[in-house]
Amino acid sequence: xxxxxxxxxxxxxxxxxxxxxxxxxxxFQATTMFWYRQFPKQSLMLMATSNEGSKATYEQGVxxxxxxxxxxxxxxxxxxxxxxxxxxxxxxxxxxRRLAGGSDEQFFGPGTRLTVL
Amino acid sequence: AQSVTQLGSHVSVSExxxxxxxxxxxSSVPPYLFWYVQYPNQGLQLLLKYTSAATLVKGINxxxxxxxxxxxxxxLTKPSAHMSDAAEYFCAVRGDSNYQLIWGAGTKLIIKP
Numbered sequence: 190x191x192x193x194x195x196x197x198x199x200x201x202x203x204x205x206x207x208x209x210x211x212x213x214x215x216x217f218q219a220t221t222m223f224w225y226r227q228f229p230k231q232s233l234m235l236m237a238t239s240n241e242g243s244k245a246t247y248e249q250g251v252x253x254x255x256x257x258x259x260x261x262x263x264x265x266x267x268x269x270x271x272x273x274x275x276x277x278x279x280x281x282x283x284x285x286r287r288l289a290g291g292s293d294e295q296f297f298g299p300g301t302r303l304t305v306l
Numbered sequence: 307a308q309s310v311t312q313l314g315s316h317v318s319v320s321e322x323x324x325x326x327x328x329x330x331x332x333s334s335v336p337p338y339l340f341w342y343v344q345y346p347n348q349g350l351q352l353l354l355k356y357t358s359a360a361t362l363v364k365g366i367n368x369x370x371x372x373x374x375x376x377x378x379x380x381x382l383t384k385p386s387a388h389m390s391d392a393a394e395y396f397c398a399v400r401g402d403s404n405y406q407l408i409w410g411a412g413t414k415l416i417i418k419p
Contacts, residue, residue: 195349221405232396232409233350282349286405293405297342299349 191217193285195298202273203306210268210301212283218263219285223295224256227280239266273305308333308399312410320418325384327413329371329397332378338400339380340407341371345393353395356380367391392417 192215202208212222220241225233237258238246245258255277257269266285270277280302284295313328331337338357342350354365361373371382380397397410 193349223406230414232411235406238406280347284350294352294355295405295407296352297350300347302347 191215191285191287191294191296193283193296193298195281195283195301197301198299199302199304201304201306204274205272208270208273208303210270210281210283210303212266212268212285212298214264214285214287214296217285217287217289219266219287220263221286222260222266223284223286224258224266224268225282225284227282227300233282236268270303273303275305278303278305308337308401308408310397310399310408310410312395312397312413314413315411316414316416318416318418319387321389322386325369325382325387325391325415327382327395327397327415329380329382329410330378331380331397331399333399339371339373340398340400341365341369341380341382342396342398343393344396344412350396353382387415387417389417389419391415 194213196211222239224236226236227233235248236251239258239260241260247253260266280300282300284297309332311330340355341353343353344350353369354363356363356373364370369384394412394414396412398407401408
């Protein structure tokens with residue numbers, strides 16, 4: 190099956206610092222990856238769609254200068270939370286879109302728990 | 307445009323009892339529908355999906371869901387609940403553009419011993 194990894198799984202940082210989260214598709218190529226944010230006891234909120242070789246598409250209300258997305262290769266997308274503040278603390282989940290054999294499916298990473306002190 | 311409604315933020319059943327988690331959708335085009343499960347502090351795992359083939363879809367761990375167009379529903383069932391089924395369950399429909407998933411609010415399944 191398709192595997193998507195995220196690194197780190199958990200990060201604690203001081204307010205004002207930047208944090209980079211990596212999302213990798215381990216056994217398939219993904220031209221499209223998605224970044225979600227999940228607040229406690231809530232559903233997933235799509236933040237942005239990451240497209241390999243082009244700029245990410247951000248959802249309404251998501252600050253593109255705050256959440257930098259880089260999709261540098263067909264297997265790697267990164268989300269950088271710049272100048273993090275305590276309100277950025279959340280669970281961040283990525284997914285990668287796989288197109289193969291007539292199927293079109295998203296596979297999810299295990300998530301990254303960000304805590305900003 | 308698509309949307310998903312999950313009835314009941316919490317569902318509690320006894321171990322061994324039937325599990326029924328409700329999902330209703332709206333879609334202007336034939337929908338692709340999904341159920342995902344999320345265990346605490348983990349990512350999402352696909353349970354099953356409907357992609358316009360058979361209306362009764364079987365997934366992992368004995369879960370199944372039936373697509374009912376007339377009722378715009380895609381309810382998730384399992385004949386006999388197990389303690390390990392305790393988790394958050396999300397219903398989703400694929401959006402019109404960019405293959406985004408439109409998510410329901412989630413239902414937390416609680417299993418009583």
